[in-house]
Structures are given as C-alpha cells and as structure tokens.
Amino acid sequence: MESQQLQSVAVIGLGSMGMGAAKSCIRAGLDTYGVDLSTDALKELEQAGAKGISHNCADFANVLDAVLLLVVNARQAKAVLFDNQLAAQLKPGTAVMVSATISAEDAKSIEAGLKEHQLLMLDAPVSGGAAKANVGEMTIMASGSQEAFAKLKPVLDATAGKVYNIGTEIGMGATVKIIHQLLAGVHIAAGAEAMALAARANIPLDLMYDVVTNAAGNSWMFENRMKHVVDGDYTPTSMVDIFVKDLNLVSDTAKVLKFPLPLASTALNMFTSASNAGFGQEDDSAVIKIFDGIELPKKEQ
Amino acid sequence: MESQQLQSVAVIGLGSMGMGAAKSCIRAGLDTYGVDLSTDALKELEQAGAKGISHNCADFANVLDAVLLLVVNARQAKAVLFDNQLAAQLKPGTAVMVSATISAEDAKSIEAGLKEHQLLMLDAPVSGGAAKANVGEMTIMASGSQEAFAKLKPVLDATAGKVYNIGTEIGMGATVKIIHQLLAGVHIAAGAEAMALAARANIPLDLMYDVVTNAAGNSWMFENRMKHVVDGDYTPTSMVDIFVKDLNLVSDTAKVLKFPLPLASTALNMFTSASNAGFGQEDDSAVIKIFDGIELPKKEQ
Incomplete structure (x- = not known):
C-alpha cells in the first residue's frame, strides 16, 4: 500500500x-x-x-x-x-x-x-x-x-x-538512546575525574587536555566538555541536571532488565552530588566541582 | 653548552x-x-x-x-x-x-x-x-x-x-601517562557495560556499535575495542591483565595524592574480576564477560 x-x-x-x-x-x-x-x-x-x-x-x-x-x-x-x-x-x-x-x-x-x-x-x-x-x-x-x-x-x-x-x-529506539546516554554520561564524569586528578598532581590542565585529545584516551565528550574546564567556563551547553535525568533513565532501564551497571550508577551518583552541591544548572562538565582539594582554571575576564 | x-x-x-x-x-x-x-x-x-x-x-x-x-x-x-x-x-x-x-x-x-x-x-x-x-x-x-x-x-x-x-x-611524565590510562581503562569498561546492557535488551550489538560510533557517546577505545565484542574475537591486542596493572598504578597514584577516584576504582574492580574469572590473557574487551545473563556474539568460523 x-x-x-x-x-x-x-x-x-x-x-x-x-x-x-x-x-x-x-x-x-x-x-x-x-x-x-x-x-x-x-x-x-x-x-x-x-x-x-x-x-x-x-x-x-x-x-x-x-x-x-x-x-x-x-x-x-x-x-x-x-x-x-x-x-x-x-x-x-x-x-x-x-x-x-x-x-x-x-x-x-x-x-x-x-x-x-x-x-x-x-x-x-x-x-x-x-x-x-x-x-x-x-x-x-x-x-x-x-x-x-x-x-x-x-x-x-x-x-x-x-x-x-x-x-x-516501540521502546527499542528509546533503549538505544538511553544506552548511548550511559556512555555520554560516564565519559563526561570520567573526563572530570581525570582532569581533577591532573589538577591534584599539578599537571597543567591545558597540557593534559592536549595529550588526551591526541591519544587513545580520548572521547567525543572529553574533547567537547573538558575544554570548558580548561577555559573555566561553565556556561551550559547542556546542564548537569540533564544527566541526572538521563542517568536515572539508565538506572530505571537497568532495574527493569535486572542488570548491574557499576560505572553508570557511579556516574549518576557524581552528577546527583554535583546537582545537590548547587551546580545543577551549570554546564554538565561542572560535575568536576564535586572534587575538593584542587584548584581549577578560572574564566579569563 | x-x-x-x-x-x-x-x-x-x-x-x-x-x-x-x-x-x-x-x-x-x-x-x-x-x-x-x-x-x-x-x-x-x-x-x-x-x-x-x-x-x-x-x-x-x-x-x-x-x-x-x-x-x-x-x-x-x-x-x-x-x-x-x-x-x-x-x-x-x-x-x-x-x-x-x-x-x-x-x-x-x-x-x-x-x-x-x-x-x-x-x-x-x-x-x-x-x-x-x-x-x-x-x-x-x-x-x-x-x-x-x-x-x-x-x-x-x-x-x-x-x-x-x-x-x-621526573615523575610528571609517568603521572600524565597514568591519568591517560585512567581514561583508557574506564572507557573500555564503560563500552563493555553499555554493550552488555544492549545485549540484555536484545539490541543487535553491530547496530548499537554503529549508532555509538556515529554519535557523541563515542570514544577512541569504544570504537577500537568494542569491535572485538561485535566480532566475538578476543585475540589480545592488549590484555585484561595490562589494565589490572595500569589501573592499579592509577589507584596507587590516587593513594599518594590522597584523592578519590569513583570511576577508576570501579573499573579496576571490573578488570580484576575479569582476570580472576580466567580472562586475564584475553583482549581487554573481554572485561564484558564479567556480566552474566547475556548472550554475546560468537566468532564466525
């Protein structure tokens, strides 16, 4: 027809x-x-x-x-x-x-x-x-x-x-998107964790960013979002609270399918902590602000 | 001089x-x-x-x-x-x-x-x-x-x-490499977690791979290593035990610097479990085998 x-x-x-x-x-x-x-x-x-x-x-x-x-x-x-x-x-x-x-x-x-x-x-x-x-x-x-x-x-x-x-x-499209968001969310949180450790070790963050984006440790999200950390600019392109929402969808999906997600559940905790600390409306790279004991780059005036 | x-x-x-x-x-x-x-x-x-x-x-x-x-x-x-x-x-x-x-x-x-x-x-x-x-x-x-x-x-x-x-x-070069390995290890483990969830949800893994590698959820490691999962081929290019070693170096670094690494410590647990389950000498993408209750692609004969 x-x-x-x-x-x-x-x-x-x-x-x-x-x-x-x-x-x-x-x-x-x-x-x-x-x-x-x-x-x-x-x-x-x-x-x-x-x-x-x-x-x-x-x-x-x-x-x-x-x-x-x-x-x-x-x-x-x-x-x-x-x-x-x-x-x-x-x-x-x-x-x-x-x-x-x-x-x-x-x-x-x-x-x-x-x-x-x-x-x-x-x-x-x-x-x-x-x-x-x-x-x-x-x-x-x-x-x-x-x-x-x-x-x-x-x-x-x-x-x-x-x-x-x-x-x-119906539901398969939604599930593929949710699994995609699992990766996107974990990659942002992992990028933040790595850059926070670099800051703690007194590695200049622009240098660390340059190394990673030219090597096998790179991800689409690292390259896109950790630039905001290097620049100290947390003007949202996409907000922390969006990943609180999306990683909760990941978590709901895991519950329905009875499946453990060790990394995604950890990343959800990180974004949730960032939101509760007052960074929910900032760029999702602001998840790095959950780490204390480091000094992050400030935005140039 | x-x-x-x-x-x-x-x-x-x-x-x-x-x-x-x-x-x-x-x-x-x-x-x-x-x-x-x-x-x-x-x-x-x-x-x-x-x-x-x-x-x-x-x-x-x-x-x-x-x-x-x-x-x-x-x-x-x-x-x-x-x-x-x-x-x-x-x-x-x-x-x-x-x-x-x-x-x-x-x-x-x-x-x-x-x-x-x-x-x-x-x-x-x-x-x-x-x-x-x-x-x-x-x-x-x-x-x-x-x-x-x-x-x-x-x-x-x-x-x-x-x-x-x-x-x-001396030591700064080592530290930058270790932070790079944090990202590489977490990205492989996250790729495995996402592909395992896709298998659980009956999403064809070749399709999931294709979507991710054409979207913002991609990483260098996802693209390189999850192809091995799609092909069911765990011939090592780099082994699970290498990431047990490298993520332990990450963990040692965190201890010296007194710094929490929620994702890297989780990824270390995943690679350590994979090694103890007998997959230490397989390709590092074999970390996906820690997930039970799923059927993974088999290598074509």
Missing part, C-alpha cells in the same frame, strides 16, 4: 533541537507548524517561513499529517498528547514521532494511548546537538512499524543525516 | 612498541642496538639493519650514547638497570629514556639510581600502539632536564610524532 505523501508537520517544542528540526522541515518544502510556550521562539520560526505558529497545537491539529515531539521528557510528551488532548484532535492515521529521551516503558505507554485514536507512532530519539539539528543532520535512532517509517520519511529526510532502524518494537 | 650529537642508541625490550621504535631509529640513521630475551625479535631487528643485537646489553654498553627502555613495568626496568648493572656499565653522561608505564615514585627511584652513575634520565612514557611505533609516530609525554631532552632529541625525532614536555620534574 502506497501511503499518501506527507505534506504538513507540526514541531512541538522549539528548543535548540526542535527549532533546527522545524527549520529543516521548512527548507525541505513541508508545510511546517511550530508550537512552543515561548513567543520569541514562535516568532523566530514564523520569520523562517512557518505555515502556522501557536502556543496550542489544537489550532491546526486537524490539518496535520505528522507531529514531531521534541519536548524535554515523558511527562511533557504525555501532557501534550493526552492531558491537552492533541491525540484526540489529530486525524486518524496521523504519524507522531516521539523524539524526547524517555524510557522504553513510557514509549510503550504513549504508543497505547495513540493507538486508541488510530495514530501511528515512531519511537525516535535524536542525537547530535543544535548544530546538527540546524543543518538537518540529526542522528535518529528509531523503532516502529513500517507504516510509521514510510509515512514519516519526508520528515526523517528533512531532519536527519542518519536514521537507524532499530526494529518494529 | 652544545651537547655532542647522539650517534648510538640501544632499545631494550623489542615488543610491539620497542620493535617499531628501534626500526624507526635505524631509519633515522642512528647506530641502533637491540636487546631482548627473544631470539626471533633480535633476528628481526638484525635484518632491519641493527648495528648490534644481544640478550645482554653489557655486550655494547660502553659504546652507547643513549638507552631507550621499552620494557613492561618498573620491576623489569630496575632489573635491567640495577640488578643486571647496566647503569654501572654505561658511560657517564649517557641518556636513559624510561618509557615503560610506571608510577611517579618508581620513576623518581630510578632517577636516583641513575644519578649515582652520572646518567641522564628522561621520564618518557609512550602511547599510540604498534602501528604508530612502526612509523616513528609515537606520542611521548616526557619530563626531565633540558640536558636530557637535548641529548635525546635525535631519538625523540626518530620515534615520536608528538612530544609533550611536561616539565623538568
């Missing part, structure tokens, strides 16, 4: 990833609608050529072929779809791409709610940061029915550099 | 790194001597153009301007220099480059022993693997006197792609 070509999509959640994804949809020629609580974000998307903008998706729910949910967590996703009744307002057959980082359990419970309204779902977390989202090159790890993949192909083409098809079972 | 140009060097320890370094010295036009317990290794270096080979460095100690020690640990380095009395046989002013991964304490004690014989020392651990050593592109993180750096410049030029000058204090 050839599904009708998707023409219109609403992007809900115009944060750093959602704004980039929405603009990519506009560039790809899709009728693109934007929904956010922020009036500034709505105006920005309107100027970029949005077909419609609103604080409330109900204003154009009946013309949509697809919805791309780029909200922060499962609670927000469920609030939009069910508490605010968007699921009831969409036409049957509309495809909902859920791209928040959520648990497999939450993905399955959202799927059940969408099914009651004959809506398709793609469990499709994303990675790559604002820069990749802006140029339509996000990495998407997705699971769902062939029908959902087919219907959302124009949106995937517009927003992704790479789409991984994890299978048909 | 212009020091006399170094002409001859003995490389002691012709393992994967030492053989590459020795061949690089030959290519650079240095009179190169090779010392190893393995007759095969000596023959290989002789055919590559060595000026001399022997099981015992005493055979040519009196003609050497420099020694490059690429043995496995501090015990071996001390055995060669002091138990076997090489230090007493070298000409005063000869430069000894100690490139084993050892503690700062051991580096300092070796320095003290060499000083008694008026020998120069460079505390110069290396990184990069056999491939980089073979093409004279090792990464060297070195500390020592300006005189030692100057004297060894021809050897450094011949063997290194990058030389980091960590300072004049």
Whole structure:
C-alpha cells in the first residue's frame, strides 16, 4: 500500500533541537507548524517561513499529517498528547514521532494511548546537538512499524543525516538512546575525574587536555566538555541536571532488565552530588566541582 | 653548552612498541642496538639493519650514547638497570629514556639510581600502539632536564610524532601517562557495560556499535575495542591483565595524592574480576564477560 505523501508537520517544542528540526522541515518544502510556550521562539520560526505558529497545537491539529515531539521528557510528551488532548484532535492515521529521551516503558505507554485514536507512532530519539539539528543532520535512532517509517520519511529526510532502524518494537529506539546516554554520561564524569586528578598532581590542565585529545584516551565528550574546564567556563551547553535525568533513565532501564551497571550508577551518583552541591544548572562538565582539594582554571575576564 | 650529537642508541625490550621504535631509529640513521630475551625479535631487528643485537646489553654498553627502555613495568626496568648493572656499565653522561608505564615514585627511584652513575634520565612514557611505533609516530609525554631532552632529541625525532614536555620534574611524565590510562581503562569498561546492557535488551550489538560510533557517546577505545565484542574475537591486542596493572598504578597514584577516584576504582574492580574469572590473557574487551545473563556474539568460523 502506497501511503499518501506527507505534506504538513507540526514541531512541538522549539528548543535548540526542535527549532533546527522545524527549520529543516521548512527548507525541505513541508508545510511546517511550530508550537512552543515561548513567543520569541514562535516568532523566530514564523520569520523562517512557518505555515502556522501557536502556543496550542489544537489550532491546526486537524490539518496535520505528522507531529514531531521534541519536548524535554515523558511527562511533557504525555501532557501534550493526552492531558491537552492533541491525540484526540489529530486525524486518524496521523504519524507522531516521539523524539524526547524517555524510557522504553513510557514509549510503550504513549504508543497505547495513540493507538486508541488510530495514530501511528515512531519511537525516535535524536542525537547530535543544535548544530546538527540546524543543518538537518540529526542522528535518529528509531523503532516502529513500517507504516510509521514510510509515512514519516519526508520528515526523517528533512531532519536527519542518519536514521537507524532499530526494529518494529516501540521502546527499542528509546533503549538505544538511553544506552548511548550511559556512555555520554560516564565519559563526561570520567573526563572530570581525570582532569581533577591532573589538577591534584599539578599537571597543567591545558597540557593534559592536549595529550588526551591526541591519544587513545580520548572521547567525543572529553574533547567537547573538558575544554570548558580548561577555559573555566561553565556556561551550559547542556546542564548537569540533564544527566541526572538521563542517568536515572539508565538506572530505571537497568532495574527493569535486572542488570548491574557499576560505572553508570557511579556516574549518576557524581552528577546527583554535583546537582545537590548547587551546580545543577551549570554546564554538565561542572560535575568536576564535586572534587575538593584542587584548584581549577578560572574564566579569563 | 652544545651537547655532542647522539650517534648510538640501544632499545631494550623489542615488543610491539620497542620493535617499531628501534626500526624507526635505524631509519633515522642512528647506530641502533637491540636487546631482548627473544631470539626471533633480535633476528628481526638484525635484518632491519641493527648495528648490534644481544640478550645482554653489557655486550655494547660502553659504546652507547643513549638507552631507550621499552620494557613492561618498573620491576623489569630496575632489573635491567640495577640488578643486571647496566647503569654501572654505561658511560657517564649517557641518556636513559624510561618509557615503560610506571608510577611517579618508581620513576623518581630510578632517577636516583641513575644519578649515582652520572646518567641522564628522561621520564618518557609512550602511547599510540604498534602501528604508530612502526612509523616513528609515537606520542611521548616526557619530563626531565633540558640536558636530557637535548641529548635525546635525535631519538625523540626518530620515534615520536608528538612530544609533550611536561616539565623538568621526573615523575610528571609517568603521572600524565597514568591519568591517560585512567581514561583508557574506564572507557573500555564503560563500552563493555553499555554493550552488555544492549545485549540484555536484545539490541543487535553491530547496530548499537554503529549508532555509538556515529554519535557523541563515542570514544577512541569504544570504537577500537568494542569491535572485538561485535566480532566475538578476543585475540589480545592488549590484555585484561595490562589494565589490572595500569589501573592499579592509577589507584596507587590516587593513594599518594590522597584523592578519590569513583570511576577508576570501579573499573579496576571490573578488570580484576575479569582476570580472576580466567580472562586475564584475553583482549581487554573481554572485561564484558564479567556480566552474566547475556548472550554475546560468537566468532564466525
């Protein structure tokens, strides 16, 4: 069965990833609608050529072929779809791409709610940061029915550099993203631990950074985040509290699967300590501030 | 003071790194001597153009301007220099480059022993693997006197792609290498933990590998070592027991500096468990075998 070509999509959640994804949809020629609580974000998307903008998706729910949910967590996703009744307002057959980082359990419970309204779902977390989202090159790890993949192909083409098809079972996309976050979180915490030890040993941190980033001890996160420590600049690109959330999702996943995670549970403790010490809203590299007895570089004025 | 140009060097320890370094010295036009317990290794270096080979460095100690020690640990380095009395046989002013991964304490004690014989020392651990050593592109993180750096410049030029000058204090090179190994060890253990969780969640490991290596959760070690897990091939490139040794060096360093290392201590426990379970001589990625209740890929026959 050839599904009708998707023409219109609403992007809900115009944060750093959602704004980039929405603009990519506009560039790809899709009728693109934007929904956010922020009036500034709505105006920005309107100027970029949005077909419609609103604080409330109900204003154009009946013309949509697809919805791309780029909200922060499962609670927000469920609030939009069910508490605010968007699921009831969409036409049957509309495809909902859920791209928040959520648990497999939450993905399955959202799927059940969408099914009651004959809506398709793609469990499709994303990675790559604002820069990749802006140029339509996000990495998407997705699971769902062939029908959902087919219907959302124009949106995937517009927003992704790479789409991984994890299978048909809703929850697999969420799980792959969570395992990815396990690595990302442990790598930031390990980078902080290593740089803290270097500071304790009176190794200049810029030199330590230079050695590691040119050797086998490097990681994507070390290279990206420990630069902030070297510069003494904890302006958040992504916050400590995001990894408290994501490593708790890792922990929840381990509990459901009955599986021990010695490193991830340790990293969760480190981020949780950093948040309780008052650094939750700082850049996630501020997890290094849990270590006492060292002097870290200060930001140049 | 212009020091006399170094002409001859003995490389002691012709393992994967030492053989590459020795061949690089030959290519650079240095009179190169090779010392190893393995007759095969000596023959290989002789055919590559060595000026001399022997099981015992005493055979040519009196003609050497420099020694490059690429043995496995501090015990071996001390055995060669002091138990076997090489230090007493070298000409005063000869430069000894100690490139084993050892503690700062051991580096300092070796320095003290060499000083008694008026020998120069460079505390110069290396990184990069056999491939980089073979093409004279090792990464060297070195500390020592300006005189030692100057004297060894021809050897450094011949063997290194990058030389980091960590300072004049012996022990700083060792410490930088140990902190690097903290990251390398934690990254392998974290990769194993993530892949084990993926196996538990029935995510195909080749797909998980593909996602991570194309996203922000990647590390040099994940990309290099988790391929072995995907292939089910634990033929050692570097063994589990090497990280038991190196993470114990990390732990010793933390003890001396009185510093907590939550992730490194956890990773040490994981490698130690893997070794006790019988996997010590397998590839270090075999640390994944400490996780029960999962099925891992088998090597294709």
